Each structure stands twice: as structure tokens, then as C-alpha cells.
Amino acid sequence: MVDPKTVLWGQTIAYTCYCLAIMALVAWFAFKVTRKANEKPFNSAIFYAFFAFLVVLGVSLHIVTHETIPWKAMDLGRAKIAADREFEIAIAGHEFKLPAEKIVIKKGEIVRFTVTSADLTYGFGLFRPDSSMLFQMQVLPGHTNDILWRFDRTGLYTIRSTEYSGWKGIRMTLPDAVKVVD
């Protein structure tokens, strides 16, 4: 499965290029709009072409990500996908309760995390040692909150609540709580 870091790099490059282009366009416009114009009216074909471009972009973006980001389709169809391993995690009083001191996963396994909350809305996310995020989800009380993930790389991951649950919850981290081994 493609690594989220790769996806984020792609996004960074695409969005940076876009930002530079749109800033250059507005700067060019600001320069030209103060200069004398020729008499020709604005070509409405350009306007309609831009309209069509927006429609195509709006429609195609999510289709492209559906076909290229593997966890998107997996998430939508997760009820029908069998996991290699399942873990149930409970949260209450701003504390995670894991099924074991460490969660150990074999590389290549599809894992289902089911997280429940006894009181507040929390978050559940896995983070690499450099603090970058692998994935996250919201954890709502009174509901089943589950996520499927395929672990294709070995490593240690920290569990962190990714949602604010009051000032008492700001240290809700379990360092190196998940270990992925060969």
C-alpha cells in the first residue's frame, strides 16, 4: 500500500505549484489592470472554458483519489473486508485502555482497530517517531468507531488522541504502543 507520506508529498508539490501559479496570475493581473487597454471586449469563450475546467476538476478530483489512494476504497468497504487481526481499545476518563501493553502486528497484515469511548469525543491516531501521522479517526461515545489499515512497513508507532477532549486530555499519548515486525 502506498505510504501516506508519499501521498502528502504529491499533495505538497501539486498545491505549491498551484499557489505559485495563482499568486503569479493575480500579480500579473494587478500590473496589467492599471495599463491602457485595447478596445476588444473580453472573449466570453475564455470564461466558459474556465467554467468547464472547474466542473471537470471538481468531478475528477475525488475519482482520481479513489483510484490512487488505497485506504479510501478500503474504508468505504470495510464492513465486508476480513481483517487479519483485530484490536479493541477503550477510552474513558482521558485514558486509553489497550488489550495488551504493546500491540504487535506483522508486516503486511490488515488490522481492524475498534475504539469505544465511555464519556467524551476523542480521536485515535497512529504517529511515527518523527511525529508525522499514519492515520486518524474520530471516537464518538455511544458509537462503534472502527478503522482498517494495512501495515506494509515495520516500525514503532505512538497512539495519540487526535481530538480535543478538554484540557485534561492534552497528554493523551501512548509512546511506541504499536510495533510492526517482520
Added chain:
Amino acid sequence: MRFIETLIQGEQGLFKPGSLTPMQKMTLRFVVVGLVYYAFAVIEGMIMRVYEVVHLPFVTEEQFYAILTAHPLVGIFGSTYSIVFGAFLFLVPFLMKKPLWSLKLGSWTFGLVAGGTFVFWFAGFVSHYSPLYTLYWPLPADFGQFSAVGGAFFIAGIALVMAGAALFVINVFKTITYTPPGWDRQPGGRLLASALGLSGLRNLFRKDKKEHLVSLPVAAIARGTVDMALNTTVILFAGVLILVYMVAHLLGFDLRHSAVDALLYKNLYWWGLDLIADGLVLIFVAGTWYLLATMITGKKLYMENIARAALFVELVVSWTVWSHHLMSDQAQPGILKIVSGEMVTAFELITQGLAFAITLITLWSARPLKMSHPLKFLLGGLLGFALAVPAGIMQADLGLNRILHNTQWVVGPHVHVAILVGLTMTLYAAIYLLLPVLTNGAKLWSDKLANVHFWCHLLGGIGMGAFMGMAGLQGMLRRTLYFEGEFNVYMILAALSGALLLVAFLAFFLNIVMTVGVRGVIGIFLPAKLKTKDLLPAGK
């Protein structure tokens, strides 16, 4: 000596508060209070920016989150609502060439928004009530962390602001439809249909097109005001629910939190709250762009019928778009995530893109234009939304949301760039443009300071959003404190950008005070000498 004299009397003594009509005074009061609350939000923002780098010893973690709770609410309700309400209560009658329906109601709106904002800000300051603006159930009723008394005052303050918003809604629609004394009877129903876009919609299927009865900016204000009516109702409902739990707790009864379904509540609350972020803000901003473009150029708007249609689409989109806030909620039905979260949200790319293009083409058609302050701030506002809307569309994707939700990406390149660069620069453009009209010819003290204001605000806003976004892409969460300096490089750069925003505001503040003078500012808050319902004094 000359500086002191100008500070007291204003630039060349041109601003004379005694010459203002009651309508001008009311509008200027809204603007002054809006700018004071903007200063609150900037200072709070800077405290938090510094705190993200160095944990200041005199700010506790509880205080930090109380500031984080108050900051967006003061910014949106105290500042933006005040400036927008003031501007629109003036512009609707101005554009419709008739008096405001009720000046008294307008003054009540002013008092309720200004007073309500102070009440919730002060309650948060004293009690550290900090459930954030999201109010995820049951956090606002968690009395193990928060004081019920402080919370009750906080929620009551929000309710006062909502009451002010409700009066604004009534005043706008009554002004559009009513018949002033001594006038021929106005076609109220047809005016309302035109304002809401129904007659424009019928025009699309008619051979003999009927003329629009209200101008496009008024139509934009009316449609944004529909969203305001809906979000006011939802926020008031949530406030009453929370107050019930608080009052019960204070009386010694602890109601079960599970009596309210957290997911249903989150859907309802985000439906209402998103009518601000993805509804009235986008519609009001598009309407303001159109107004500014036509006032700056003196020309008709390019493709006006398409602009009207896009505003109507945006209104419908804003009612069905909320689910992009729940894409990481696994219990949320997948169909809602795809249809509402992804597909409908993508329409905002189209509607805002069209507004962007129509405004630019209208300006382009009037070349050569002088690069005035309103024009440069308008271009800044357009750029802000051109940067922020695509950032929002990206995070409203099921694949990307899994690794972007609740990171600094959301609040940096999307939220702060949209609000600070897009929305605020649009409002500044309107303020610079309307200043001579509202002050009966006051002259700006310094063009150089206005340029400092422009560049510092533009670079500070984009810079802060960019560095927060970079941290977000590296995994830095919003609403989270880090204790090992994990993201300090980005946070230092974001704080420096934030400092530029502060410099920009100080430059603007000094310029405005020197323009109208301290005596002028005081005069704005004294009762009007002119007794008239007209917007401007006779002869203006």
C-alpha cells in the same frame, strides 16, 4: 505639535461627527467595535502563536484553551459580524434607495452583538470555560473540567449575539420588502422573490426575461441572510440544550449525557455552523466582490445572470455540504460522506471560482484602473479565497482527510487564509471604499501607512497559513500542545508571520485614528444631532 493636533482633530479637521446622520453613526459604531474585537482576536492569536513555541509561564494550559475557545468566536461574532452587520444595514437601504426599516432594531443588534461578545469573552477569561467553538457533545456539559456557572454565562453571551443576529435578519428582509411612509405601495412579494433568486430562476425558463427588482449585491445579502437565520436557530438550539444541562447541574441534578446522541448532535450542529463557514461567508463575500467591482469600475457586472445563478446554487450547496466535517467519523454513513462531504463540497470550487472570474473580468473590462487602496485589498481578498478554497476541497476528500483531519493544514492554509486574507481583506477593501461616504468626506491620513497595512497583512496572512500548513503536512495537530519542540521551526516562522499581521493592524488602527481623530471617535458614540431617517445628510 501637528501630530498631536491631528490625533485629536483628525486629518485637516475634515471629519465632523456632528454632521453625521443617525444611520452613519450606527454604521460607524459597528465598524469601530468590530475593529476593537479584531484587535482582541489578533492579540489572542499572537499569545497562542508564541505559546506554540515557548510555553509562557504566566499562561496556564487551561488558560491557553480558554483563549483558543474565545479566539475564533471573538473574531467571527465580535469582529466580522459587527463589521458585516454595520455595512449591510447601511448598504441594503443605500442600494434600494429607501430608509432602513428600523434604526432602533439596528441599534439593538449593535448592542447585543457587542455586549454578547464581551459577556462570553469575559466568562471564558475568568472561568477558563473551554469546550472550543465545536462544542462536541458532551464536552460543553463536562462539569468535571469546566465550571457550570462560567459555562452558563459563556453560553448566555453567545445567545445574546444570536439574538442580535436574528434582529439583523428581520431588519434586512423588512427593509427589502416594506413600503416607507408616503411611498407608493411596494411589491413586497416580488421584491422578496427577486432577492431570493426565485424570479431569476424563472427567467432562465422564460422567453421574455423580467427585470430584476433588486440589485445583485442586495440579492447576495438576502441569500446569505437566509443562511444566517438558519444557523442562528441551530446555534440557539444547541445553546439552550447545553444551558439545560448546566442549570440542572447547578440545581443538583446531573442529567445523563447519553440522552443526547453525540453523532446526531454533531451532524445537526455542523449543519448549522457550516452555514456560516460555507454559506453566508461565501455568499456575502461574493456579493461584496461584485459590489466593490461595480463601484470601483462604474460598470455593470460581467455575466450578471450567471453570477445570480451561482449565488442561488451556493445557497443550496450550503444547506447540503456539512458532512465534510464528519469524514473521519466512522459511524457517519458512507453515502453522506461521498455525496455531501465530497461531491457537494466540490461545487464550492465552481461557485467561488465563478465569483472570482466574474469579479476579475469586470475589473479587466474597465482598464486602465488606478491601483487604489480598495482595489488592492479587493485583489488580496480574491487571492485569499483562490488559495483557501482549493485547500478546503483537498481536505474534503475521504482519502486525504484520513491524514489531514484535525491537523494544522485545516486551520492554516484553509481557515486562516480564508478568513484573514480572503474575508478580512475584502472587508478592508469595503472600509477603505466606504470611508469617505460614511464620514462625509474625511481624508485618509497616510497612504504610506495604508500600503504598510496591505503588504504586512497580505504577507503575514499567507505566510502564517503556509507555515501552519507545512507543519500540518508533517503531522502537527491543531488544538494540541507539543512539549518537545517537535514543530518549532514552523511555529517560529508562523509566529513571525503573525507578528506581521499585528504590525498591519497597528498601522491601520493608527491611520484610522489619525484620519477621524480621537474627538471624532468619541463623537461617533454620542447621540446624533441630525434627526433624519435618511442615510446621508442633505446635499451629500
